[in-house]
Amino acid sequence: MPRQGKQFRVAAEAVQIDTRYELLEALTKVKETSFAKFDETVDCAINLGVDPKYADQMVRGAVVLPHGTGKEAKVVVFCKGEKAEEARAAGADFVGLEDLIEKIQKEEWLDFDKTIATPDVMGQVGKLGKILGRKGLMPNPKVGTVTFDLARAVKEAKGGKIEFRVDKNGIVHTVIGKKSFAVEKLQENAMALFETLMRLKPASAKGTYVKKITISTTMGPGVKVDPVSTLAALK
Numbered sequence: 001m002p003r004q005g006k007q008f009r010v011a012a013e014a015v016q017i018d019t020r021y022e023l024l025e026a027l028t029k030v031k032e033t034s035f036a037k038f039d040e041t042v043d044c045a046i047n048l049g050v051d052p053k054y055a056d057q058m059v060r061g062a063v064v065l066p067h068g069t070g071k072e073a074k075v076v077v078f079c080k081g082e083k084a085e086e087a088r089a090a091g092a093d094f095v096g097l098e099d100l101i102e103k104i105q106k107e108e109w110l111d112f113d114k115t116i117a118t119p120d121v122m123g124q125v126g127k128l129g130k131i132l133g134r135k136g137l138m139p140n141p142k143v144g145t146v147t148f149d150l151a152r153a154v155k156e157a158k159g160g161k162i163e164f165r166v167d168k169n170g171i172v173h174t175v176i177g178k179k180s181f182a183v184e185k186l187q188e189n190a191m192a193l194f195e196t197l198m199r200l201k202p203a204s205a206k207g208t209y210v211k212k213i214t215i216s217t218t219m220g221p222g223v224k225v226d227p228v229s230t231l232a233a234l235k
Contacts, residue, residue, distance in 0.1 A: 007035040
């Protein structure tokens with residue numbers, strides 16, 4: 001097991017390991033214990049009371065963070081005809097179909113963050129399943145990235161839309177912003193995420209749905225959040 005650096009150990013000492021903090025206090029603690037010289041990402045891990053091996057408990061979705069992620073996404077749009085102009089006008093970085101598919105297949109080009117496609121071209125885009133799928137970049141109607149409403153989809157992708165999916169251990173890992181964000185903005189982003197997760201709660205999930213919430217920066221220690229008080233604020 002790799003040794004933890006001195007800066008991390010000092011930061012970790014400022015966090016009470018057995019304490020579940022109120023959300024705003026936790027976010028303040030995360031910013032205070034950040035020591036990296038770059039603008040770290042603020043990550044959030046939510047342990048859910050679901051069993052992902054059952055299809056009806058596979059929690060997956062997307063949410064537009066009110067204050068974005070702190071990074072403007074590079075967006076690829078697969079479409080044809082008049083829709084191409086709509087995508088460009090909306091601000092898509094790369095627009096095309098056969099040319100983009102060929103570039104990705106031959107070069108395994110993946111210099112982008114989000115993909116969107118119109119439904120009529122998904123038969124062709126499906127050829128990229130192995131390449132895009134392993135990077136979580138395949139367009140999917142469940143998260144709104146297979147649509148004819150390209151203006152809205154591109155705007156959301158550029159404006160801070162994040163996608164999430166529960167892993168095999170029942171944990172959702174995602175970002176809620178940057179450490180340079182004010183704590184109030186991080187709080188609003190986190191609450192938007194939690195609200196979406198609650199809306200996606202599977203009917204078959206039994207017992208406690210949100211078991212644990214942990215927030216951290218890229219390099220910093222994890223800070224536990226009290227899920228009871230946090231979720232109560234949604235009501």
